[in-house]
Amino acid sequence: MNIIEVRQLHKTYKNLTAVEDVTFEVGEREIFGFLGPNGAGKSTTIKMLATLVRPTSGTAIIDGHDIVSQPNRVRQAIGLVFQETTLDERLTAAENLSFHGMLYNVEKRTLARRMAEVLEMVELSDRKDARVKTYSGGMKRRLEIARGLIHYPRVLFLDEPTVGLDPQTRNRIWTYIRELRDREKLTIFMTTHYMDEAEHCDRIAIIDHGRIVALDTPANLKKMVGGDLITLRTPFRKEVKRFVEEKFNLAVQEPGDYLLMEVAGGESFIPVLAGELGGRIHSISLHRPTLDDVFLKLTGRDIREESANGRGALRSHMRWRR
Amino acid sequence: MTRLLKAVYTIWLRDVIRFYREKTRIVGMLGQPLLYLLIMGTGLSSSFRMSWGPGEVSYLEFMYPGIIGMSVLFTSVFSAISIVWDREFGFLREVLVAPVPRWTMAIGKALGGSTIAMLQASILILVAPFIGVKLGPVMILQLLGMLFLIAFSLTSLGITVASKMETMEGFQMIMNFLVMPLFFLSGAMFPLRNVPPWMETLMRADPLTYGVDALRHIMYAASPARDFLVQFPLGTDLMVVTAMSLFFITAGTLAFNRTE
Ligand SMILES: Nc1ncnc2c1ncn2[C@@H]1O[C@H](COP(=O)(O)OP(=O)(O)OP(=O)(O)O)[C@@H](O)[C@H]1O
Ligand SMILES: [Mg+2]
Numbered sequence: 387m388n389i390i391e392v393r394q395l396h397k398t399y400k401n402l403t404a405v406e407d408v409t410f411e412v413g414e415r416e417i418f419g420f421l422g423p424n425g426a427g428k429s430t431t432i433k434m435l436a437t438l439v440r441p442t443s444g445t446a447i448i449d450g451h452d453i454v455s456q457p458n459r460v461r462q463a464i465g466l467v468f469q470e471t472t473l474d475e476r477l478t479a480a481e482n483l484s485f486h487g488m489l490y491n492v493e494k495r496t497l498a499r500r501m502a503e504v505l506e507m508v509e510l511s512d513r514k515d516a517r518v519k520t521y522s523g524g525m526k527r528r529l530e531i532a533r534g535l536i537h538y539p540r541v542l543f544l545d546e547p548t549v550g551l552d553p554q555t556r557n558r559i560w561t562y563i564r565e566l567r568d569r570e571k572l573t574i575f576m577t578t579h580y581m582d583e584a585e586h587c588d589r590i591a592i593i594d595h596g597r598i599v600a601l602d603t604p605a606n607l608k609k610m611v612g613g614d615l616i617t618l619r620t621p622f623r624k625e626v627k628r629f630v631e632e633k634f635n636l637a638v639q640e641p642g643d644y645l646l647m648e649v650a651g652g653e654s655f656i657p658v659l660a661g662e663l664g665g666r667i668h669s670i671s672l673h674r675p676t677l678d679d680v681f682l683k684l685t686g687r688d689i690r691e692e693s694a695n696g697r698g699a700l701r702s703h704m705r706w707r708r
Numbered sequence: 709m710t711r712l713l714k715a716v717y718t719i720w721l722r723d724v725i726r727f728y729r730e731k732t733r734i735v736g737m738l739g740q741p742l743l744y745l746l747i748m749g750t751g752l753s754s755s756f757r758m759s760w761g762p763g764e765v766s767y768l769e770f771m772y773p774g775i776i777g778m779s780v781l782f783t784s785v786f787s788a789i790s791i792v793w794d795r796e797f798g799f800l801r802e803v804l805v806a807p808v809p810r811w812t813m814a815i816g817k818a819l820g821g822s823t824i825a826m827l828q829a830s831i832l833i834l835v836a837p838f839i840g841v842k843l844g845p846v847m848i849l850q851l852l853g854m855l856f857l858i859a860f861s862l863t864s865l866g867i868t869v870a871s872k873m874e875t876m877e878g879f880q881m882i883m884n885f886l887v888m889p890l891f892f893l894s895g896a897m898f899p900l901r902n903v904p905p906w907m908e909t910l911m912r913a914d915p916l917t918y919g920v921d922a923l924r925h926i927m928y929a930a931s932p933a934r935d936f937l938v939q940f941p942l943g944t945d946l947m948v949v950t951a952m953s954l955f956f957i958t959a960g961t962l963a964f965n966r967t968e
Binding site: 438473 | 711730804
């Protein structure tokens with residue numbers, strides 16, 4: 387069964403189309419990623435699904451409830467972590483969590499147990515009585531994720547959960563996310579514009595200018611741009627080249643003092659190759675296509691130009707302010 | 709039902725806890741009325757005779773309920789304006805996505821602001837003996853109830869205004885063109901008698917006028933000078949303040965429903 391079913395969701399702001407006729411499904415316990423550059427419409431989609439923004443047309447069903455006609459039911463069924471922090475910095479972490487539990491009508495005893503549980507998970511138990519003001523950016527993010535879980539949601543929405551965090555903290559957050567999916571049978575819907583991060587998702591929708599341009603598993607998406615590239619270094623180039631071409635029916639190039647070939651499943655091909663060639667090779671390396679390559683192929687633009695260098699981000703935020 | 713009450717209670721509790729944490733705010737909000745009382749009260753009473761009443765009413769006695777009203781006014785409006793902070797720093801969002809209707813937020817906020825304002829004002833009641841005002845326990849209870857009602861109407865008014873504000877930039881405007889006029893037109897500091905009709909109209913539209921008038925009614929119930937200190941019957945004061953509370957809380961709730 388699909389826990390999220392989005393049907394022709396559409397949002398226009400005055401004359402700007404932020405989200406255009408988006409349709410997709412997310413299965414239970416899936417980690418589903420929305421990948422796109424700044425201003426692509428990721429946050430707008432999340433806000434519509436979370437019933438914060440009313441769609442111009444179309445709708446979505448979340449855990450059996452319609453986002454347009456049953457917003458309160460949807461709200462109870464989802465947890466939400468916004469792109470911008472929404473913690474009350476003057477309160478302690480524990481107070482932030484317990485107020486959330488009260489707003490979501492979590493029974494008192496359950497709430498105490500649940501708070502201990504989520505704080506444990508995000509490793510903040512020992513800091514729970516400190517004011518949030520004194521937290522670091524990573525701690526705040528972890529606390530927000532913990533807060534989103536207090537009321538046992540079925541779906542957790544995370545809008546750029548790791549933006550601005552160091553790689554270590556990002557990894558930790560990813561560990562929580564996977565743990566959650568396994569332990570709490572949670573479905574996770576997240577947005578990101580980090581390509582490497584999107585790799586963690588079960589499926590990804592690539593969104594650009596409000597439209598989904600591709601939707602599949604990261605592996606399948608990458609297949610679109612071609613196979614894996616294997617670089618082989620050997621003193622017996624000619625010999626090896628002929629052997630591989632005949633044995634595996636592959637085109638092998640010799641661009642320099644190494645051999646280059648494109649194969650479908652590079653990972654599993656390497657052991658076979660190594661087994662056949664034995665001691666005749668020095669090294670084998672594998673370059674797998676990245677999601678950057680996919681985005682480039684689909685849109686003709688490099689996503690990194692738009693977001694990673696920050697200039698794109700700035701531009702889109704300036705547009706937003708005006 | 710319990711769910712809605714719980715939501716209101718949560719919003720209320722958050723405001724009260726936050727207030728309690730901000731010691732400087734408490735000191736500031738207590739210090740100001742005490743300072744007014746001390747400086748203006750003593751300063752003016754020597755040069756100011758209450759010209760229309762019998763000699764025994766001092767200016768200090770006249771302005772004391774007014775200063776309490778002022779304290780309620782400032783605290784109420786400040787509390788309500790904190791919504792703008794919440795909006796800027798995101799917390800309002802967290803509340804707005806919770807599975808509770810938005811009016812719970814408006815009511816919780818109004819109750820929170822009223823509680824804080826009432827607590828502050830009740831500390832001012834403690835100085836009554838030094839002013840020469842004798843208060844019995846029943847009177848104090850009546851005063852607290854009245855203070856709460858006044859605070860509720862003013863906080864609701866503040867919420868209505870705050871829900872229209874995007875940033876704190878408008879705050880100075882609100883102080884200059886809403887709070888100060890409400891204060892001076894209420895008759896808290898000087899009696900508004902024999903004033904031009906336009907001013908009389910403004911005075912009658914000010915919720916604080918009736919609030920302060922009711923406080924004088926209660927405080928000086930036993931004093932022979934009572935009739936010289938008050939302007940309207942107590943019933944009128946109560947009715948007007950209640951009606952204004954209802955009106956503003958409805959307006960505030962509606963304004964809230966429209967945000968974002
Ligand atoms: N309230 C609004 N009013 C007008 N336009 C808006 C509003 N919110 C978003 N937009 C516009 O909709 C488009 C999509 O914005 P959105 O915030 O969904 O992008 P995003 O994919 O989340 O980008 P980012 O990676 O920068 O967070 C942008 O062009 C933005 O300017
Ligand atoms: Mg966004």
